Amino acid sequence: MKKFLITGTVVTLVLAGFVSLFASASPDGLESVLLTGCETTDGEITGGSCVLQAAGEHEIGGAFADYGMSFLDNEILGASLAGILGALFTLAASTGLFWLLARGRKAPETADDGTA
């Protein structure tokens, strides 16, 4: 199990921190359809009319918005680190949540031994 988990974690971090830098920058399936009717230059809407013009700014934004690090000058390094930290955070948060869930399940089975 350990070997499997380590291999999986390494693969995940390589995908998030390195392979992600080579991902297509084109709008995805949803965004491209919402952009139909608009003209775009470098990802910015420059004319026409389309659904996506109604979209507002994200409510939170934040330092890691759009998988970057706004406080780093180096965009490539920022994107790579954001991917790695995001994957590690996801790993920690989900493992923690699932652990709590599994632990909660056992509570009724384990007799109260007085140690609370």
Next chain:
Amino acid sequence: MEALALHIPTDVIDGPTSLVFALIAVLAVGWCTVAARRGLDDRLVPLAGLATAFVFAAQMLNFPVAAGVSGHLLGGALAAALLGPWLGVLCVTVVIAIQALLFADGAVTALGLNVVNMAVIATFTAYGVLALALKVLPRTRVGVGAAVFAAAIVSVVAASAGFVLQFWLGGEEVGQSLGAMTAAILGTHVLIGIGEGVITAGAVTAVAVARPDLVHALRGTALARPAAAR
């Protein structure tokens, strides 16, 4: 810098519709939490965490599907195959919540919309197709790969149909009719589904060969050798 926006952004679907889907998402995820608890033992926890992190990473990997259009893994089929439907929904929900709260990907007000489409609809559809396909296909590497491939395509198209429903209820047509938009969304997501199918089939068969006991869809049985008698 070009924005990497993958999910439903702010103000594309109106408030009432977003609220209704937020309630549906809360009910569905709550139900999955209760149901997932029954099948969850400590051994599964690290695998579920790893699968969640993998889905997060894989969602960043946009692959080209047509000129100027990309697609990325949704992860519902992968989560359903490895973890089963209940835990699978929770896995994708965690990813979507982290993306909206930390990475400004997908509006906070659209969380319910995005969770219903990508976590609930995609995962349950994938699990249904997978369960049906594994009834007729042999439990070999090729059979499982084909079942996962089919489940992934149907799940992605179903998730995109979820968006079409939400847009029909609470979106405003601009620049194209709803009919044209529906055709474009479904068509594009067939292509994205093929990409998702290839990646998911590769990932699930890799796990099935190394550790068949970790593939929920196989229910503890090892892969049969193609030539071996059953």
